[in-house]
Amino acid sequence: MKRILFATSEAVPFIKTGGLADVAGALPKCFDKRYFDVRVILPKYACMKQEWKDKMEYITHFYMDLGYKNCYVGIMHMEYEGIQFYFIDNEYYFSGPKPYDSAPWDLEKFAFFSKAVLSVLPVIGFRPDVIHCHDWQTGLVPVYLHDSFQQNEFFWGIKTVMTIHNLKFQGVWDVKTVQGITGLSDYYFAPDKLEAYKDANFLKGGIVFADAVTTVSNTYAEEIKTPFYGERLDGLLCARAHDLRGIVNGIDYDVFNPETDKCITRNYNAKTFRKEKVKNKIQLQKDLGLNEDPNAMLIGIVSRLTDQKGFDLIAYVMDELCQDAVQIVVLGTGEERYENMFRHFDWKYHGKVSAQIYYDEPLSHRIYAASDAFLMPSLFEPCGLSQLMSLRYGTLPIVRETGGLKDTVQPYNEFEGTGTGFSFTNYNAHEMLATVRNAERVYYDNKREWNKMVDRAMAADFSWSHSAKQYEEMYNWLIGDK
Template identity: 70%
Template sequence: MMNILFAASEAVPFIKTGGLADVVGSLPKEFDKKEYNIRVVLPNYTSIPREWRDQFRFLSHFYMDLNWRQQYVGIFEYKHEGITYYFLDNEYYFGGMMPYGRAYEDIEKFAFFSKAVLSSIPVIGFRPDIIHCHDWQTGLIPVFLDNFRYGDEFFRGIKTIMTIHNLRFQGIWDTKRVRDITGLPQYYFSPDKLEAYEDANYLKGGIVYSDWITTVSHSYAEEIQTPFYGERLDGLIRARSNNLTGIVNGIDYDEYNPETDKMIFKNYSVSNFRREKGKNKLALQKELGLKEDAKVMMIGIVSRLTDQKGFDLIDCIMDELCQDEVQIVALGTGEDKYENMLRHFAWKYPDKVSANIYYSEEMSHKIYASADAFLMPSLFEPCGLSQLMSLRYGTVPIVRQTGGLIDTVEAYNEYEKVGTGFGFMNYNAHEMLSIVRYAQSIYFDKKRQWNKIVERGMEEDFSWKNSALQYQELYEEL
C-alpha cells in the first residue's frame, strides 16, 4: 500500500476561500483505499466552525525550532468520510477570523506550517511515500525536506509533488526576512533556488525542489510556459517541463447533482430537463424580484469579482447586453469597482439584472440550476470549477478559450452538431458580446439544437474519478 500525505492551507468542509479547498476535500476520497492510504494535513485555524473543531481528537504536541524561535505544535486528528485529517495547532499563527491575513503574517505562518508538517510526521507515525503539496502555502515543504535529508535518515526517499492551482499567487517576501523566519542556510537563497528577482519566492522553491509538478489543466500547463501567463516564472517552468503534468480538476458529483440537490427549487435530470429545468428559472425570478418570464434567456455569473475573471469586459458591454431579451443574475464579492458596477446596472435595469454582492452556497446552486447560460470570460483560468458545475446542471457555459476552459468546454459547431458550450478566443469585449448574441440566436431560434447542447453537457463526466486515476498513474511513476 502506498502512503500519500496531502498538505494544503484549506479543504472542504472545514475551511474554504476558493477552489483549492474543493480539490483537497474531494480528491482523496476517490482513490482505491486498498491501494492508497491518503491522509490530509491542514492548519488548525480558530476560524474552522465549532461544529468541526469540537470533534477533533488531540493526539500529541511538541516544540519546534523556527530559526531562533521555539514554537509549539499541537496535533489533532479527525476522520471524515473515510479520510484521516491532521490539524496542526498554534494559536499565534492560526488565530483570527480568516485563514489568510496580511502578506507578511502569511509568509511566517506558512513557513511555520511547512516545517511543522515535516516535523510532525515522525510523531504521528505515518511515513508518506509522497507528500502532495498544494499551492505556495506549502512551497517550502520540498525545500525543508531537502534540508532535513542531510541530517536525518527518516526523511530520505520521501518524494514530493507540487500542484500549482494559480500561478499568480507565489508567496513572495524580502529575502533577508524569509531567511530570518525559516532559518534555512544562505545556500537556498540563490537565483537557481528560492530567490527570484531579489526576493524569496515560496512557490519557486517548491517548483525547484519537488520531484514532480502538476497544474490543474493540460492547457494551463502549456500556457504557464509562456511570458503572458508565466508570472515571471515561465523560464523556470520551461526548464522543468519534463516533470510537468496538467490534470483537470473535477467536482463532487454527489454534491452537485440536479436530481437530488436539496438547495434548488425543482429537481430534474438529463431525461426530463426540457420539462422541469425551467421551473427553477421562474422560481428564482420570483425570489429575486426579476420579471417572471419563462421565455427570457437567463445568464448566470457566480464568481470572484476581479479583473482575472473578465469583469472589465462585462463592464464594457453591459449596457448593450441589457438591450437584449436577457436577464443577468450575478453572485459574488470582490473589487469595489465591480461590486458597484453590478449594483449600478441592477438599479438601472431592475427587471433584467440581479446583483447579489455576497456569497452563498445555496444561491450558487440555485443559479446553476435556473440559468440558461453561464458567463465566464476569464483573462486566465487554471482550471475553473464553475463551468463544470454549469455543465452538470444543464446550463450552457459561454467562456473565453483559455486554460481549463479550453479543456472542459467544447465550442459549439452548428454544422457538425457538436459542442457543450460557446467560446471566444481574443480578450475583447465585443468579441464576447458577439458570442453571447450567437448563443442567444441558437437559444431563441434553434431550440432543438440548444437542448442537444444542454444534453451533451449533462452527459459529460467531470467527476473526480477520472482525475484520481491520472494522479494514481503519477504516484506509481514516482
C-alpha cells in the same frame, strides 16, 4: 499500499476560500483504497466552525525550532468520510478571523506550517511515499525536506509533488526577512533556488525542489511556460517541462447533482430537464425581482468580481447586452468597482439584472440550476470549477478559450451538431458579445439544438474519479512502480 499525504492550507468541509479547498477535500476520497492510503494535513484555524473543532481528537504536542523561535506544535486528528485528516494546532499562528491575512505574516505562518508538516510525521507514525503540496503555502515542504530533515533516515526517499492552483500567488517577500523567518541558510537564497528578482519566493522553492510539478489543466500547463501567463516564472517552468503535467480538476458529483440537490427548487436530470429545469428559473426570477418570464434567456454569473475573471469586458458591453432579450443574475464579491458596477446595472435595468453582492453557497446552486447559460470570460483560468458545475446542471457555459475553460467546454459547432457550450478566443469585449449573441440566437431560434447541447453538457464527466486515475499514475511513476 502506497501512502500519500496531501499538505494544504484549506480543505472542505473544514475551511474554504476558493477552489483549492474543493480539490483538497474531494480528491482524496476518489483514490482506489486497495492501493492508496491518502491522508490530509492542514492548519487548525481558530475561525473553523466549532462543530468541526469539537470532533477533533488531540493526539500529542511537541516543540519545534523555526528560525530563532521555539514553537508549539499540537496535532489534532479526525476521520471524515473515510479519510484521515490531521490538523496542526498553534494559536499564535492560526488564530484570527480568516485563514489568510497579509505578508509577511502569512509567510511566517506557512513557513511554520510547512516545517510542522514534516516534523509531525514520525510522531504520528505515518511515513508517506509522496507528499503532495498545494500552492505556495506549502512551497517550503520540499525545501525543508531537502535540508535539515535529511539528517533523519525516516525522511530518506520521500518524494514531493508541487501542484500550482493559481500561479499568480507565489508567497514573495524580501530575502532577509524570509531568511530570518525560515532559518534556511544562504545556500537556498540563490537565483537557481528560492531567490527570484531579488526577493524570496516560496512557490519557486517548491517548484525547484519538488520531484514533480502539476497544475490544474493541460492548457494552463502549456500557457504558464509563456511570458504572458508565466508570472515571471515561465523560464523555470520551461526548465522543468519534463516534470510538469496538467491534470484537470473535477467536482464532487454527489454535492453538485441536480437530481438530489436540496438547495434547488425543483430536481431534474438529463431526461426531465426539458420540463423541470425551468421551474428553478421561475422561482429564482420571483425571489430576486427579475421579470417573471419562463422563456427569457437567463445568464448566470457566480464569481469573485476581479480583473482575472474578465469583468472589464462585461463592463464595456453591459449596456449593449442589456438591450437584448436576456436576464442576468450575478452572485459574488470582489473589487469595489465591479460590485458597484453590477449594483448600478441592477438599478438601471431592474427586472433584467439582479446583483447579489455577497456569497451564499445554496444560492449559487440555485443559479446553476435556474440559468440557461453561464458567463465566464476569464483573462486566465488555471482550471475553473464554475463551468464544470454549469455543465452538470445543464447550463451552457459561455467562456474564453484559456486554461481549463478551453479543456472542459467544447464550443458549439452547428454544422457538426457538436459542443457543450460557446467560446471565443481573443480577450475582446465585442468578441465576447458576439459569442453571447450567437448563444441567444440558438436559444431563441433553434431550441431543439439548444436542448441537444444540454444533453451533451449533462453527459460530460468531470467527476473526480477521472482525475484521480491520472494522479495515481503519477504517484506510481514517482515511487518507481511503473
